[in-house]
Amino acid sequence: MPPRSVEVWFATSNSHKFREASEIVKEYGITLRRLPAKGRELQSDSVREIAGSAALETFASVRKPLIAEDTGLFINALNGFPGPYSSYVQETVGNAAILHLLESTEDRGAEFVTAVAYCREPSKVRVFVGRLKGRISDAVRGANGFGFDPIFIPAGSARTLAEMTTHEKNHTSHRYLALRAFGLWRNRVRAG
């Protein structure tokens, strides 16, 4: 018998992320409810640190069990750029700039990293990380997904994340891997 669903709040300003995460954690008996992000995010090259700090800060003001999430795309040939500054890079120069910068570059290796930070008591946070290795495509491909999805091809795949169905992406992605780790842990804790 599946465990009764528990409610966890998700502090995010990104509705794509909220929809995706809600879909993913349902399988683990978790219902996500949305909180507005506090809008103050740390500058750091560590998604762990950004998500952890956001969870702690948001918890301090709302006092509900919650997650915060941060994702970065780290491109080898660009020394990790754009890293955790994805939304800023998306809003300014976009995917075209990434392709342009890699134009004559053979090494197209990259990694997507998501950190999901869970907090339900002051000053205590637990962070779950999901990593997806892959490469940057030669062109923007696919209309599903958001952000860098149309230029990222997971290792072992011939398609970008934006060319996958939602169901496929939600069982492949860095965000899935981090949220699965969170969901499995959450259920172990409840069962124990």
Next chain:
Amino acid sequence: MPPRSVEVWFATSNSHKFREASEIVKEYGITLRRLPAKGRELQSDSVREIAGSAALETFASVRKPLIAEDTGLFINALNGFPGPYSSYVQETVGNAAILHLLESTEDRGAEFVTAVAYCREPSKVRVFVGRLKGRISDAVRGANGFGFDPIFIPAGSARTLAEMTTHEKNHTSHRYLALRAFGLWRNRVRAG
């Protein structure tokens, strides 16, 4: 008679900035002393907000009159990129990437913005902003300065900031304009 020199602390991890700022504020009777930056910087597209928040946070832990500084280079054709994420962009893709992204772009207009935030009592901060309009050069030029200096030509000049002498740069730059506003205000307040 010049006023007796006052001490103000400067929280920064950047030794170029510290040296430059010390030189500039000397003229206003201010001696800068260095504090390590707290290493937690806000993600924001506003240098005002980043500097203000850094000053308040550092003051809360050291309780000394201090300044914090943030600078961004906002390039018109790149919708404001790299903005306040200068050090991250410098450490990853560098000036070459900026030139590459602007390769076939006619509009090379850009603006450097520095915010200097001064704090000497809890929860109170005053921010001084310096703006320098100019354009992005076609190539990296000059060995003086740091960061984006070798690719930024101030309006009315034929040389990049990195081709100027230190004395010239320190009487031209965005950082000079912000620190001058701070220095003049500081002296008005002391005299009043």
